[in-house]
Amino acid sequence: MKIRIINIIMFCYCCNLAPSCNHAQQTKGLQAGDLLFQNLDCGQLCDAIETVTEGVDGKDFSHCAMVVNINDTLKVIEAIGHKVQVNSLQNFFARSGDTAEIKNIAVGRVKHQYENLISKATGNAKQLIGQPYDDAFLLNNQKLYCSELLYEVFKEANNKNNFFVLEPMTFKNPKTNAFFPAWVTYYKQLNKEIPEGQAGINPGLISRSNKIQIIKIESFK
Secondary structure (H helix, E strand, C coil), X not given: CHHHHHHHHHCCCHHHCCCCHHHCCCCCXXXXXXXXXXXXXXXXXXXXXXXXXXXXXXXXXXXEEEEEEECCEEEEEEEXXXXXXXXXXXHHHHCCCCCCCCCCEEEEEECHHHHHHHHHHHHHHHHCCCXXXXXXXXXXXXXXXXXXXXXXXXXXXXXXXXXXXXXXCCXXXXXXXXECHHHHHHHHHHCCCCCCCCEECCHHHHHCCCCEEEECCCXXX
């Protein structure tokens, strides 16, 4: 029960809330294959993630997702809560408030020379719907966390060759070189060792990839 509570807090499981009417046209300018990077502002764990990961243009991101086309409607596939799931764009954007210009979200688009991978990547993402969420943030354990989902679907589309790069993960405060207390508590509840130094990926790292470009959407209104 405690693990579930932490997980809900960490990922701001407000995706189940009804969207505001102000988000009705937020799909304008988006297309299948776009990557969404979001600052969830979900407390100490998100703060810890953002402290040790750098996003594009110095922005802070603690979550990411992929835009897909399902039944001629743009949706979001994301690893959040307990599994990989489909959510509406309206619900996704609603997490970041009702402002006319949502500053906590960035949109990445795969560069032209890699466009041939988009269809395969979105198809791969659809096949992973329902896959369990990776609470421990470990690769190759039949579970997926948000940025790992994007990493895996593009790797599969790229003939099983890495498309986005991996880096050693850290859960330590760079100012003190000590583990963030929130991570100590989190992994204690999981009854697992903190995977310090193991290969992993994060939203900020993907947002800085030279394989994508950050695009400006005309309006989030």
